[in-house]
Amino acid sequence: MTESLLPFSWRLLLIPFVTGLIGYATNWLAIRFLFYPVEFVGLRIPGLKTIAPALPRRIRQLPGAKQGKIGWQGIIPARSERMGNIAAQKGVTKLATEREFYEALGPEQIATHIATSSSEEIHDLTDQLLREEYPELWERLPAPVRDLVHTRVQARLPATAERITEQIGKNIDDVLDAGEMITNHIDRNPETGNRMFLEVGDRELDFVVNSGFYIGTVLGTLTIPLFLYIDRWWVFPAAGIAVGYITNWIAVQLIFYPVQERTLGPLRLQGVFTRRQQTVSKVYAKLVAEEVVTVSNLAHNLLHGTQSDRTRRMIRDVIRPEVDRVVGPAAPIVRMTGGPERYERLRETAAEEGIDRTVEPLHDPTFNREQSDGVESLIDERIRELPPEEFIGLLRPAFQEDEWMLITIGGVLGFVAGLLQLLVVTGI
Helix, strand or coil: CHHHHHHHHHHHHHHHHHHHHHHHHHHHHHHHHHHCCCCCEEEECCCHHHHHHHCCHHHHCCCCHHHCEEEECCHHHHCHHHHHHHHHHHHHHHHCCHHHHHHHHCHHHHHHHHHHHCHHHHHHHHHHHHHHHCHHHHHHCCHHHHHHHHHHHHHHHHHHHHHHHHHHHHCHHHHCCHHHHHHHHHHHCHHHHHHHHHCCCHHHHHHHHHHHHHHHHHHHHHHHHHHHHHCCCCHHHHHHHHHHHHHHHHHHHHHHCCCCCEEECCEEECCCCHHHHHHHHHHHHHHHHHHHCCHHHHHHHHHHCCCHHHHHHHHHHHHHHHHHHHHHHHHHHHHHHHHHHHHHHHHHHHHHHHHHHHHHHHHCHHHHHHCHHHHHHHHHHHHHHCCHHHHHHHCHHHHHHHHHHHHHHHHHHHHHHHHHHHHHHHCC
16 A cells, blocks of 8 residues: 555645544534534434443443433533532532522512512402402402502512511521522523533633644644554554544643643643633623522522422411501401401411512513622632632533543544545545
């Protein structure tokens, strides 16, 4: 094969260039496989789910394998729960406590928003409950009296909302689990996990892709004497595997290391991600504040998280006395009309139904955006203060989780590209 190439030795000069393209293309594709598709694409294979537990661990880690499917899903979306847990435990929850997040979201503004936005909901709830529990009494009451009841309810809303947010604030460490809130949100919204990489590490991912060309070109130069010496067709596919694997491995290492800045003659060396700490802090803080640590997610965790029973009990304890204050002097008559059991049922139903009615306004997107500034400032400030060793923990643990897969993908794609290079160089 070598002899046939000698009259056309100029083809050998293509090797570094083609190998550089291999490095670039394999890195580009490997990055795409890291994030896309967001939803699994593939086929279910009969019997695969049964034997999946017996397969090697790394085979089981492939997207869809545990579910008995063959296909692909972006590694980050496929690990959305795990990635959420990493983002929570290694990143966000290390930056601030539950109390600091709650204070940054603005409890006073939350109380005001509840009072002003739930007015109509509470009006309808009041009317509904009284019609159900005291239909005859409520219908017989003159319209001005019914209006007075509604007026008293509306008048009590600001104080009630303030007491609710105050009680949540006092017990925030017991009722809010920030780690669970973050993990569940990213698990439910895998595209958010993607954005944490694509937006926060955009330059680093570009670096991985571009470095593939330069590293591949260097490795390709070394392939020329290797090809001439061994003189076998498989040199290019084998070199493609090495280029795809090594370029990905080197690129990932250069993203984070060295952690501390080092000098090598006139050169100043530091991990690509690490030296961008001040810039990254703004991007990361904005994303987390607008997507993850929000008023809406906080409300969801309070009412549906593992500590939701405590939250609901606390809010019920605030709302129950409000029923007595609203009924006021008419309470004895109401009790006599329907009996103490019916009145107690009214208080319990009002308390239970009132929880969701008063918290519903907290899912308002506009209000969430308005309240994100405090969290953004808090996170931005804390990230800037992190030592480099802790700063790389924002992304490094997630890369380590499936780094082997990213590098292996590079090797597989490099093999395919090596075969194409063989065709280009030899003309076969």
